[in-house]
Structures are given as C-alpha cells and as structure tokens.
Amino acid sequence: xxxxxxxxxxxxxxxxxxAEELALVRSGGVLPAWSELEWRLATAAAVAHGVxxxxxxxxxxxxxxxxxxxxxxxQHVAQRHVRIEALLRRIDASFRAAGLPVLALKGVxxxxxxxxxxGDRPMADIDLLVRAxxxxxxxxxxxxxxxxxxxxxxKHRAFKPAAGGAVxxxxxxxxxxxxIELHTRIHERLPASIVDxxxxxxxPGPRPGLNPYPSNGALMAHLLLHAAxxxxxxxxxxxxxxxxxxxxxxxxxxxxxxxxxxGNPWWALPPLRLVARYYRNAVPAAVLARLRRGCPxxxxxxxxxxxxxxxxxSDLWLQALPGIEWSRTPGEALRYLRHRFVPDEESRQERQDxxxxxxxxxxxxxxxxxxxxxxxxxxxxxxxxxDTLYVVRAALExxx
Numbered sequence: 001x002x003x004x005x006x007x008x009x010x011x012x013x014x015x016x017x018x019a020e021e022l023a024l025v026r027s028g029g030v031l032p033a034w035s036e037l038e039w040r041l042a043t044a045a046a047v048a049h050g051v052x053x054x055x056x057x058x059x060x061x062x063x064x065x066x067x068x069x070x071x072x073x074x075q076h077v078a079q080r081h082v083r084i085e086a087l088l089r090r091i092d093a094s095f096r097a098a099g100l101p102v103l104a105l106k107g108v109x110x111x112x113x114x115x116x117x118x119g120d121r122p123m124a125d126i127d128l129l130v131r132a133x134x135x136x137x138x139x140x141x142x143x144x145x146x147x148x149x150x151x152x153x154x155k156h157r158a159f160k161p162a163a164g165g166a167v168x169x170x171x172x173x174x175x176x177x178x179x180i181e182l183h184t185r186i187h188e189r190l191p192a193s194i195v196d197x198x199x200x201x202x203x204p205g206p207r208p209g210l211n212p213y214p215s216n217g218a219l220m221a222h223l224l225l226h227a228a229x230x231x232x233x234x235x236x237x238x239x240x241x242x243x244x245x246x247x248x249x250x251x252x253x254x255x256x257x258x259x260x261x262x263g264n265p266w267w268a269l270p271p272l273r274l275v276a277r278y279y280r281n282a283v284p285a286a287v288l289a290r291l292r293r294g295c296p297x298x299x300x301x302x303x304x305x306x307x308x309x310x311x312x313x314s315d316l317w318l319q320a321l322p323g324i325e326w327s328r329t330p331g332e333a334l335r336y337l338r339h340r341f342v343p344d345e346e347s348r349q350e351r352q353d354x355x356x357x358x359x360x361x362x363x364x365x366x367x368x369x370x371x372x373x374x375x376x377x378x379x380x381x382x383x384x385x386x387d388t389l390y391v392v393r394a395a396l397e398x399x400x
Contacts, residue, residue, distance in 0.1 A: 217258025
C-alpha cells in the first residue's frame with residue numbers, strides 16, 4: 001500500500017476527472033498524464049462510484065489497460081442484468097398471484113424508462129416497496145422464491161439467496177448474489193430528523209405485481225432524497241448524480257412541481273447543486289432558485305462548497321461529525337451529537353449487522369471498537385475509511 005496521503009490525493013484527482021469524463025465536460029480525448037498508481041486508483045474510483053460500465057461507452061481515454069478494465073466490467077454487469085431481469089419476472093408473477101402490489105425502486109425504474117441499456121448501470125440489489133400491512137406476506141413470498149431474511153433495520157428488511165453471496169475482487173461480478181431490500185417507507189435520516197416521502201412515491205391505485213412510480217416527479221423525489229441521505233453520510237456515488245441528470249432530461253416544469261407536493265423539499269438542494277456542478281444545464285435554473293429559498297442557510301452555504309469527492313468514499317479520511325450541517329436547528333444539532341457519542345441499541349445492532357454481512361468490514365478491528373473510541377481516534381488524527389481501502393487494495397492487486 002502506498003502512503004495514504006498519496007492515495008488520498010490520487011483518489012481525489014481520479015474522482016473529479018471521472019465525473020468530468022462521464023458528464024462530457026472534457027473534449028478531445030486527452031489522456032491524463034497519470035502515473036501507474038493513479039491509473040490504478042482511477043479503476044478503484046470507477047468501481048466505488050458504480051460507473052465503470054458507463055465509462056465503457058463514454059470514456060474517451062484510449063489506454064489499453066483502461067479500456068480492457070471497462071470492457072470486463074460492462075460484460076459482468078450485462079450478464080448479471082439478465083439474472084436480475086429473470087428474478088424480476090418471478091417476483092412479478094409471485095406477487096400478482098398473491099394479489100399484492102409492489103413498487104420496483106430506483107435502478108429497476110430507471111431501466112424501465114429506457115434511461116440505461118442493459119449492462120450500463122450496475123445494481124447491487126433489488127429494492128421493493130410494499131404497504132406496511134403487506135410486509136410479512138411479501139417477505140413470505142420472497143422466501144418462497146428461495147430467499148432468506150438476513151437482517152432488518154430501520155430502513156428496510158434485507159433478503160439474500162439461500163445459496164450464493166458476494167464475490168471478492170475488484171468491481172462487479174456476474175456471479176455476485178442478487179440481494180433484495182424490502183421497504184415499507186421511503187425515508188431518510190438527515191441527520192437527526194426523518195424525512196418521509198412514502199405518500200408521494202407509492203402509486204395511488206396500484207395493481208397486483210410490479211408497479212411503476214406514479215410519475216417522473218415521484219421518481220425524482222426518491223432519487224434526490226436517497227442522494228441527500230448519502231451526502232449526509234458521505235457515501236454519495238457518481239452513479240447517483242448520473243441517475244438524476246438523466247431523469248432530469250425527461251422532466252417538465254410540471255414534473256418538478258411534485259417535489260413541493262408534500263411541503264418544503266429543503267433536502268433537495270444539495271444533491272441538485274452537485275448535479276448542476278458536473279452536468280451543465282441538466283437542472284433548470286428556476287428549480288435551483290426556488291430550492292435555494294427553502295433551504296436552511298447553514299446547509300445552503302455548505303452545499304455551495306461541496307464536491308463529489310468531499311461527500312463520497314473518495315475522501316479517504318473518516319469525518320468525526322459527517323452531516324452535522326444538515327441540522328436545521330440547534331436542537332437537531334444537539335440530538336445529532338448525542339447520538340454520535342451515545343448511539344442507541346438500534347444503531348449498535350445495525351453496525352453488528354454490517355460487520356457480519358459486508359465483505360469489506362469482515363476481519364476489521366475498527367468496526368468492533370466502541371463508538372467513543374472511534375470518535376476519539378478520529379478527533380486525534382486522520383483515520384482511513386475501510387470501504388475505500390478495500391477497493392483500493394483490490395485495484396492494486398488486480399493490476400499486479
């Protein structure tokens with residue numbers, strides 16, 4: 001492993017360059033004058049941000065090793081997409097037979113609109129939304145399709161196939177298990193208050209089986225809230241910004257009005273500002289101006305300075321208080337600080353579930369330390385992110 005300061009700087013350069021390349025900001029296909037290490041870090045950044053298969057179509061960099069890497073990633077995603085489509089057909093048939101409506105979320109919906117071709121966009125899992133009263137019946141149907149419940153948390157219930165699992169290595173793999181996350185609410189913690197947009201997202205008159213979002217505006221609201229939650233936790237991906245930019249091309253001003261249908265969408269400005277930063281002319285100026293007026297001043301000021309690197313895993317150092325700028329009142333900030341120093345039982349259980357199920361956390365002593373010790377260590381000096389180091393090591397090993 002090279003010096004971590006060198007890794008951090010290389011990841012920042014690679015991430016910002018990939019964002020420009022994907023958004024077609026650069027012209028002429030000029031190959032970056034990077035060292036071998038920086039090219040390896042570029043593969044790590046492309047994987048961490050979920051855009052390697054998309055770059056296969058859009059990257060103009062004609063470097064043999066780079067093109068070979070992108071080609072492999074797109075092949076794996078395309079082959080895995082065939083499995084996902086087959087599973088979606090089985091889910092649709094099972095839920096229709098049971099008379100249960102279910103909404104297929106995010107990546108499935110974006111593919112359904114034709115915004116991505118098979119192989120363009122990786123999907124780590126399938127996200128499904130059902131009514132709260134249908135959750136147990138839906139879980140039983142998923143188990144009938146060969147799935148077992150792995151864990152439950154405040155946001156969703158996670159199901160994995162009875163056979164199969166993650167495949168260690170760099171990036172997407174055709175044989176990686178297709179997990180399912182079952183939701184009954186569409187909500188995010190930002191960071192001490194919960195924003196819930198379920199009534200905006202769930203169709204008013206759903207039919208049994210798989211359903212689409214009620215409108216492009218509802219899908220956009222979900223993408224923006226999901227991105228807001230990831231910005232708050234410093235886990236945003238370039239793929240999230242690309243999703244939003246593509247959907248924005250299908251939006252009319254009437255579609256954008258859906259954001260305000262349930263009150264002030266104060267949380268939508270930071271993700272849309274980032275989209276506008278990298279994807280020029282993707283977001284109507286009138287929408288940004290209206291959102292600025294409803295965004296809390298502290299968050300509005302922070303959003304002006306944010307870059308993709310800063311709010312994603314490409315920033316190698318862990319932050320002691322990520323997302324505190326999303327607190328709208330002093331009371332929310334105090335609740336956030338209390339929760340950071342003294343997490344509740346639900347948060348402790350969530351960390352244990354992650355340590356048990358996430359490949360990049362297994363065998364890491366950091367995750368088993370107390371919250372107080374982790375915070376003190378961050379305040380005392382720079383601590384690298386385990387998820388980032390995992391993909392960096394995989395990139396270095398894959399190229400050796």
